[in-house]
Amino acid sequence: MHAFNYHRPSSVNDAAALAAKQAEGKLLAGGQSLVQAMKLRLASPSDLIDLGAIGDLKGIKVDGGSVSIGAMTRHAEVAGSAEVKKAIPALAYLASQIGDRQVRNMGTLGGSLANADPAADYPAAVLGLGATVVTNKRKIAADDFFKGLYETALQPGEIITQVSFPAPKRAAYVKFKNPASRFAIVGVFVADTGKGVRVAVTGAGPSVFRVADMEKALGAKFAPDAVAGIKVKADGLNTDLHASAEYRAHLVTVMAKRAVEAALK
Amino acid sequence: MAVRVSMTVNGKAVSAEVEPRTLLVTFIREHLGLTGTHVGCDTAQCGACTIHMNGKAIKACSMVAMQAQDANVVTIEGVAKPDGTLHPMQAAFKEHHGLQCGFCTPGMVMNAIDFAKSHPNPSEQEVREALEGNLCRCTGYHNIVKAITAGAKAMAG
Structure with a gap:
């Protein structure tokens, strides 16, 4: 170093x-x-x-229909929070699936989002739930936050302070994980927000993205078979030693289907 | 430029001038001489460097010492009683032969103690999931899982 x-x-x-x-x-x-x-x-x-010494950046607050989580809140705290489990169980579950126990005791929500690793889990929840990223300067809608590979809308000197997640009617996150690193080879977050359905995919492309065709189909009928026939194109998806772009494209459909099944349980 | 790092390690206040890039595990092993905390992979995969910071299991190779400023740190040297009586989790590893070469053991024990605090009666599946961040290259997992299951029960008393 x-x-x-x-x-x-x-x-x-x-x-x-x-x-x-x-x-x-x-x-x-x-x-x-x-x-x-x-x-x-x-x-x-x-x-x-x-x-690490800024107390204001830590903590979880559930207020009416939304869950606000401080940027320095550890993954383990989100995973173990009774309030988060009650308000947005899919979010607590997602946090419980990041890395391993030791990593979850140190890793933070804000750090994960600012880093914007293409295979990170949290971006799927932020985009899938249509969360708002709050910084020391402004509020950024999830749809405007993720810009590309390790790239976000954050400006130099801008610090994420908290993220506000609106509680959906129902939601679920399912990932096909790398068995060694637990990073998402493909992870899909599906949320029925009450005002429409959002489908966010992490791990598959350079950055987390939504699948409009799936959202439309699930908006008409929230059932696994609604997405079973919807394929995403492999063009532009990631290829590495773990999975080809074609395989990842295939997994998006499979994980989306499983996420809808899980959301209905 | 050196910085002053101060924390409590195994109940003792410690403080030293270190380079900011000093990893916590380096501080523990080389500055404090507590070599029970091991460095296996040095890339946050193997968990041999697991210690407790404010009661939570973390990987000491994956943070700089300054991140533990003012924290309460416990290493494998700090879990047995001063008279040498083993911690119930250490005793369970001994009883169930939860080790082969022993290199991964300090990290396994430290992670297991933290895990057992919230899982007094864990299932085998829960124990195996809790070990995601600890590798045993002897592949001695079977007895490690047995040891942790028994150790958790012993800790719950």
Whole structure:
């Protein structure tokens, strides 16, 4: 790992001020991706601005029809939260399927979203539920947040403070996971929001994406067979040693079907 | 530029000047001399470096020491009683021969203790799922699962 300067601000404002000054700096959340990337020298920030001491960024609040989760809330806290399990069980389940126990005790919601790994789980819930990403500067709709491979709408010096998830009528997340890393080879989040159906796919492409044809079919009839015949194109999907683009395209349909089945249970 | 890191390790306050890039596992092993915490893969896959930070099992190779600032850290050296009486989970590993070469054992035990706190009577499936982040390259999982199942019950008393 290359050397860097370490900062431990105690407020979001201080963190933002530090981030604005350090063009080559990076924000550190749980570090479950960033620290390993730095060890491999895939990332070599001049400065690390550790968000770990900012109390305001932690916690879960359920208010009427929505669940607000602080950016520094650990995956294990979301997975184990009785309130989240009650309001959006699919979200608690998704968090319980990230990485392994130790990773879930450190990894954070904000870190996962800011990193925007193409195979991360949380982006599927954020896009699938039509959540709102709240930063120190503005509110960003999920549909505007994910821009591409490891790319988001976040500007330099912008810090995610919390994410607000509207509770759906019913929802489910199913992933076909890499058996070693538990990353999603393909993961599909299906949500019947009451105002329509949203289908978000992670792991398959460079970034999480929605499948309009499936949403339309499920809007007409929320049943597994409504999506069984809907195929996504393999063009532009990921190919790696784990799965070809064609296989991933096939899995999108299979996982979507299973997610609808799970949502109906 | 060096930074001062301070935390409690196995009940003792410790503090040192370190480079910011010092990993927590490096701090524990090389600065504190507590070599029971192992480095296996160094890429967050094998779990040999598992310790407790504020009561939760985490991988000490996957964070810089400064992330544990002011935290309460417990390593494998800190789980037995001062008189040497093994922790119930350690005793269960011994009883059920939950180890072969022993390299992964400290991480297995630390993860198992944290897991057992919320699972006093776990099923085999739950134990196996809880071990997702710990690899045993001797493939001695069978007895490890038996040990953790028994250890969890013993911890619940």
